[in-house]
Amino acid sequence: MTLSNDKLKETTVSTEHVFTGKVISLQIDTVQLPDGSQGKREIVKHPGAVAVLAVRNGRLLLVDQYRQALGRCELEIPAGKLEQGEDPLEAARRELEEETGYRCSKLSLLHSFYTSPGFADEIIHLYLAENLAEGEASPDEDEFLEIIEATFDETQQYIAEGRISDAKTILAAYIWQQRLSVHSGSQGA
Amino acid sequence: MTLSNDKLKETTVSTEHVFTGKVISLQIDTVQLPDGSQGKREIVKHPGAVAVLAVRNGRLLLVDQYRQALGRCELEIPAGKLEQGEDPLEAARRELEEETGYRCSKLSLLHSFYTSPGFADEIIHLYLAENLAEGEASPDEDEFLEIIEATFDETQQYIAEGRISDAKTILAAYIWQQRLSVHSGSQGA
Numbered sequence: 312m313t314l315s316n317d318k319l320k321e322t323t324v325s326t327e328h329v330f331t332g333k334v335i336s337l338q339i340d341t342v343q344l345p346d347g348s349q350g351k352r353e354i355v356k357h358p359g360a361v362a363v364l365a366v367r368n369g370r371l372l373l374v375d376q377y378r379q380a381l382g383r384c385e386l387e388i389p390a391g392k393l394e395q396g397e398d399p400l401e402a403a404r405r406e407l408e409e410e411t412g413y414r415c416s417k418l419s420l421l422h423s424f425y426t427s428p429g430f431a432d433e434i435i436h437l438y439l440a441e442n443l444a445e446g447e448a449s450p451d452e453d454e455f456l457e458i459i460e461a462t463f464d465e466t467q468q469y470i471a472e473g474r475i476s477d478a479k480t481i482l483a484a485y486i487w488q489q490r491l492s493v494h495s496g497s498q499g500a
Numbered sequence: 501m502t503l504s505n506d507k508l509k510e511t512t513v514s515t516e517h518v519f520t521g522k523v524i525s526l527q528i529d530t531v532q533l534p535d536g537s538q539g540k541r542e543i544v545k546h547p548g549a550v551a552v553l554a555v556r557n558g559r560l561l562l563v564d565q566y567r568q569a570l571g572r573c574e575l576e577i578p579a580g581k582l583e584q585g586e587d588p589l590e591a592a593r594r595e596l597e598e599e600t601g602y603r604c605s606k607l608s609l610l611h612s613f614y615t616s617p618g619f620a621d622e623i624i625h626l627y628l629a630e631n632l633a634e635g636e637a638s639p640d641e642d643e644f645l646e647i648i649e650a651t652f653d654e655t656q657q658y659i660a661e662g663r664i665s666d667a668k669t670i671l672a673a674y675i676w677q678q679r680l681s682v683h684s685g686s687q688g689a
Contacts, residue, residue, distance in 0.1 A: 319566045319644045330526060333542065334542050335542050335619050340568055342568055344644065352568040352569070353523050353524050354568060355619075357616075377508045377534075379529055379531055380543050380544075380614075380619060380620055381614060384508050423662075423665070424670050425567075425666045427546075427569075427620065428665075428666045429579075429581075430524050430544075430569060431616065456508070457505065457508065476613055477615070477617045478613045478667040478668065481613050482671045482674065485675065492681070
């Protein structure tokens, strides 16, 4: 199987730019559907982001942060948007240190995934950080954060309570669990 | 720890409605930050969605579908938006049958998660479907789909190739893997 399935392909007829913001922009694409008819697709454009699975002394690094879209705080793994032209690996290193104060000497890509392919092009590059050392946190000026270090059981409890409730962090918890069972008895990631 | 962390709370000062579409709407919230200064938050409103982890005879049900946001086809687990006032469990049952033609007699909620809490309120309710029986597929009129039934190894291969590249489907694959190793030797989900 290849990446293209021509029977299902939609072709862009026109694009209407509706909004350009600081984080996202919005466009309405008119597309020609496989049966020849036309449809509209509402598309959010996003610069992409990185997220970091970082475990130190058997504890997952989490960031507590207010999320206006949810109207409440949420615990998430460290993450942030890509800056213009920025390499995702460098962005992951930067976000980890800015948000948590930890540096790492090894970063490996676990997955790159789309968060909402039905209406957005946001992609998140999820890295595993290893060999953590303390540095200095320096969040962006409009970021207000608290760092939480959670054991595996605490992480599961936060998921059950809804304190952790976003896709990337729940996915990271499963990856952590899988790695724990692969390296059984290990406290690392 | 409670769900609120008052030190991090942002308060909505005003909301500007920018766009209302068929799937999403967009608003700009002006918020008061914890230090008393003001910031802007670009927020996409979405009705919420359901997704279904369904395994039949050791094969994961996947839907091949063109995604305009990505400019290509993608394999995803069956999923769809909630209709106005619709119960998520009923929506999961409906989407599974509409998209794949399979009915199921048992649906259990695995996780409800936000896809992009930084800029969107979309929540996906992910269900495990059991006891599948053949029914009749009836996709929406602007949905063009193909059903793929993938073994566990094929699913891993699709993830490695990027044919599966969205958060909910990769998460579902980890959950499937965990359940396979819990019920070791079983071919069920």
